[in-house]
Amino acid sequence: MIYTVTLNPSIDYVIYPNNTIKLGELNRFDKSHKSAGGKGINVSRILKQLNTENKALGFVGGHTGKLLTDLLSDENVETDFTSIKASTRINVKVKGDQETEINDRGPRVTESESADFYSTLAHLAKNDLVVIAGSKPDGLSEDYYQNLIDYVESKEADFIIDTTGKELQMALSKKPFLVKPNIHELEDLYGVTLDTIDDIIPYGKKMLEAGAQHTIISLGEKGALFFMKDEVYYSAPPEGQLVNSVGSGDSMIAGFIGEYQKANNPLDAFKMSLACGSATAFKEDLAKKEDITKLASQIKIEKLEEK
Numbered sequence: 001m002i003y004t005v006t007l008n009p010s011i012d013y014v015i016y017p018n019n020t021i022k023l024g025e026l027n028r029f030d031k032s033h034k035s036a037g038g039k040g041i042n043v044s045r046i047l048k049q050l051n052t053e054n055k056a057l058g059f060v061g062g063h064t065g066k067l068l069t070d071l072l073s074d075e076n077v078e079t080d081f082t083s084i085k086a087s088t089r090i091n092v093k094v095k096g097d098q099e100t101e102i103n104d105r106g107p108r109v110t111e112s113e114s115a116d117f118y119s120t121l122a123h124l125a126k127n128d129l130v131v132i133a134g135s136k137p138d139g140l141s142e143d144y145y146q147n148l149i150d151y152v153e154s155k156e157a158d159f160i161i162d163t164t165g166k167e168l169q170m171a172l173s174k175k176p177f178l179v180k181p182n183i184h185e186l187e188d189l190y191g192v193t194l195d196t197i198d199d200i201i202p203y204g205k206k207m208l209e210a211g212a213q214h215t216i217i218s219l220g221e222k223g224a225l226f227f228m229k230d231e232v233y234y235s236a237p238p239e240g241q242l243v244n245s246v247g248s249g250d251s252m253i254a255g256f257i258g259e260y261q262k263a264n265n266p267l268d269a270f271k272m273s274l275a276c277g278s279a280t281a282f283k284e285d286l287a288k289k290e291d292i293t294k295l296a297s298q299i300k301i302e303k304l305e306e307k
């Protein structure tokens with residue numbers, strides 16, 4: 001079974017302003033939509049499009065939590081959320097001349113609610129996969145992710161983590177099945193500036209040396225690099241027009257897992273991750289199955305290095 005964990009999910013309220021947003025003035029817009037958001041939830045939504053069985057876990061509360069659950073149920077995404085008293089956050093995504101994201105800090109989770117979460121992982125078993133993604137809400141201990149990873153390890157299950165900084169650094173030594181930093185997260189992790197693919201490669205390798213089983217470094221409109229064992233691959237994205245980059249990184253993770261589950265072939269999984277990432281980048285909301293299928297045949301990967 002695949003579980004996605006979104007400790008701080010959101011309603012993503014996406015607005016399309018009629019004009020450039022003017023600070024300090026009344027701005028109007030004619031078009032908007034609300035979608036179930038949060039990084040792990042996005043992974044679940046794309047996995048559903050790929051017909052990969054999975055369950056979304058995390059904390060939800062209040063009317064917004066109910067809306068989130070209903071939106072997922074409309075897409076037939078299986079959930080087993082832990083109820084909290086405080087309300088699920090609303091994150092605002094402004095699609096103006098540029099994309100601007102305004103993310104709420106989110107609700108506070110109480111100590112007893114934080115312990116309740118573990119009951120949703122009661123059936124976790126050997127070879128299951130847990131995808132842990134996104135920010136941690138207030139109220140959870142500093143080492144909540146670390147404890148969660150230790151728990152997953154104790155059940156002999158695998159995990160993927162999509163987080164940043166110290167938490168990502170800590171997780172590497174626990175041998176994640178996949179990590180997928182974007183270029184900026186990689187620069188922050190190692191305190192460097194990376195301008196070219198040749199600059200990036202040693203840092204991708206470092207992530208494998210530190211423990212990651214597979215590493216994808218996403219480069220936005222420039223595509224992505226893939227590291228496994230001693231091999232390094234690159235792929236440019238398929239042709240298309242950027243419409244929305246929110247969730248494209250999460251879609252990549254889903255694409256990798258969905259394809260890997262089918263045939264245990266990491267290179268095909270990397271191709272599918274590119275197809276899913278770009279299919280979402282070319283859509284207003286997350287990609288649908290038909291968008292992904294259209295792009296999948298266009299992805300070409302190039303081997304850059306082998307020791």
Ligand SMILES: Nc1ncnc2c1ncn2[C@@H]1O[C@H](COP(=O)(O)OP(=O)(O)OP(=O)(O)O)[C@@H](O)[C@H]1O
Pocket residue numbers: 181182183218219220221222223224237238240241242245246247248249250252273274275277278281
């Ligand atoms: N402008 C674009 N054109 C084509 N593909 C894109 C574009 N932007 C993103 N993608 C696709 O999405 C993937 C992930 O993008 P990016 O590196 O921006 O991830 P990210 O920063 O984790 O995304 P986010 O946090 O917004 O979900 C890229 O590797 C690429 O396949």
Ligand SMILES: O=P(O)(O)OC[C@@]1(O)O[C@H](CO)[C@@H](O)[C@@H]1O
Pocket residue numbers: 008010012036037038039042091101103133134135136246247248249250
């Ligand atoms: O505040 P976090 O947890 O870091 O990120 C939350 C979020 O920005 O990430 C997703 C896109 O990756 C969105 O659906 C959601 O609003």
